[in-house]
Amino acid sequence: MMNSHLRTIEYHRNGEALDGALVLPEGAKVPLPGVLVFHGWEGRSEGQEAFAHRLAGLGYGAFCVDLYGKGKRGSTPQECEALMTPLFQDRAELRERLLHVAQVVGELPELDAGRLAAIGFCFGGLCVLDLARAGAPLRGVASFHGLFTPPGLPTASPMAAKVMAFHGWDDPMVPPADVVALGQELTQAGADWQIHAFGGAKHAFMNPGANAPEMGLEYNERVAHRAWTGLAGFLGEVLA
Numbered sequence: 001m002m003n004s005h006l007r008t009i010e011y012h013r014n015g016e017a018l019d020g021a022l023v024l025p026e027g028a029k030v031p032l033p034g035v036l037v038f039h040g041w042e043g044r045s046e047g048q049e050a051f052a053h054r055l056a057g058l059g060y061g062a063f064c065v066d067l068y069g070k071g072k073r074g075s076t077p078q079e080c081e082a083l084m085t086p087l088f089q090d091r092a093e094l095r096e097r098l099l100h101v102a103q104v105v106g107e108l109p110e111l112d113a114g115r116l117a118a119i120g121f122c123f124g125g126l127c128v129l130d131l132a133r134a135g136a137p138l139r140g141v142a143s144f145h146g147l148f149t150p151p152g153l154p155t156a157s158p159m160a161a162k163v164m165a166f167h168g169w170d171d172p173m174v175p176p177a178d179v180v181a182l183g184q185e186l187t188q189a190g191a192d193w194q195i196h197a198f199g200g201a202k203h204a205f206m207n208p209g210a211n212a213p214e215m216g217l218e219y220n221e222r223v224a225h226r227a228w229t230g231l232a233g234f235l236g237e238v239l240a
Contacts, residue, residue, distance in 0.1 A: 002026060004056035006049060009063075010070065011104045013097065019044055019071065020101070021064040023052040024110060032061040033239040034111035036102065036138075038124030039065065040207075041084040043073040047207060051119070058232060060239070061111045065101050067094075067127070084123050091151035095134050098127055102136045115139060115239045117161075119231065120146060121206055125165070129182075132161040132191070140164065140238035142231050144206050148174055148182040158190030164234045165194070166227040168201030172216035196230060198223045 003026040011018050021044075024032065035055050039048045044066045052062035067087065074080030087094040106113040117140040120128040125146015132141045135156030142164040163186055167179060179195060186193040198220070204210035205220040206227060212218070 002028075002057055002059070004053050006052070009108075011101070013100050017070040018066040018101075019069075020066050020104075021049060021052070022108065022110065023049065023056045023062045023064070025056045025059060025061075028059070028061075030061070030110045031112040032059070032110065033115035033235075034061040034063060034105060034108070034117075035235065035239075036063050036065055036105055036116065036118040036128075038118065038120030038127045039067070040122035040124055040204075041074065041080040043068045043080075043083055045073070047209070048121075051121075054228070055119075055235075058235070060235065061108075063105045063108070063111070065124075067097055067101070088123070088126075091130065091153060094127070095130055095151065095153060098131050099134055099136055102131060102138065106137065113137070117141065117235055117238055119144065122146060122204060129163070129165070132156075132159055132163050133189070135160060140234060142166065142234055144227060145171060145174075145201075145203050148178045150181075150185060155185075155189050157188075159186065159192075161191075162234075162238050163191050163193040164230070165196065166206075166230065167195060167197045168203060168205045168220070168223065169197045169199050170201060170216070171203040173203050194234075196227070198226065 009020045055062040118128040119142045125143035128141035138161045140162040201223040202218040
């Protein structure tokens with residue numbers, strides 16, 4: 001795996017500072033195909049950066065998105081919920097934030113605006129699905145143990161971005177009915193879509209720190225490896 005470096009990038013929306021980060025492979029020739037990396041309910045995190053470095057190891061530029069605002073991070077479930085809930089309840093505002101950061105990333109000289117994708121985890125998984133629904137200029141989106149709840153807003157049809165969702169079948173936050181509903185929604189939107197459901201996997205299966213199986217939260221090393229391998233193939237297809 002090639003070495004990579006991270007550079008913090010402050011960007012602004014409606015006068016509010018946001019704390020992004022761009023991760024690039026060392027010595028890579030730019031512009032590179034790029035991947036937006038969306039955080040979970042906790043906000044910008046080291047785990048998010050770790051995934052960005054893994055993407056750089058595959059030869060992509062990766063941008064760590066901040067949806068909450070500079071310095072706004074959750075360290076307890078209560079703090080995380082307080083940060084996420086306003087956006088989850090106002091999907092129109094969330095959509096505006098998502099489209100804004102997609103525009104910001106598209107203007108970075110290090111990245112190829114015509115070859116962008118997005119991945120997200122938990123709340124971030126919902127965010128990348130919302131980007132596809134909004135018709136953002138992305139070639140593909142991949143959701144990891146994301147929520148599938150539709151936003152109740154107009155959906156691009158046909159949906160331009162290819163969609164891949166990695167889902168733990170035992171995730172209590174996304175019952176089987178929601179999986180079927182997402183497939184029906186994406187089909188109706190004319191999307192090129194895939195849903196990979198992993199038996200025995202719970203919510204947060206990609207997060208090595210998830211260890212609350214009684215709450216349906218549990219890291220699964222085997223499934224995490226399978227999902228990341230699937231992502232590598234997906235990105236190789238959509239960003240070629």
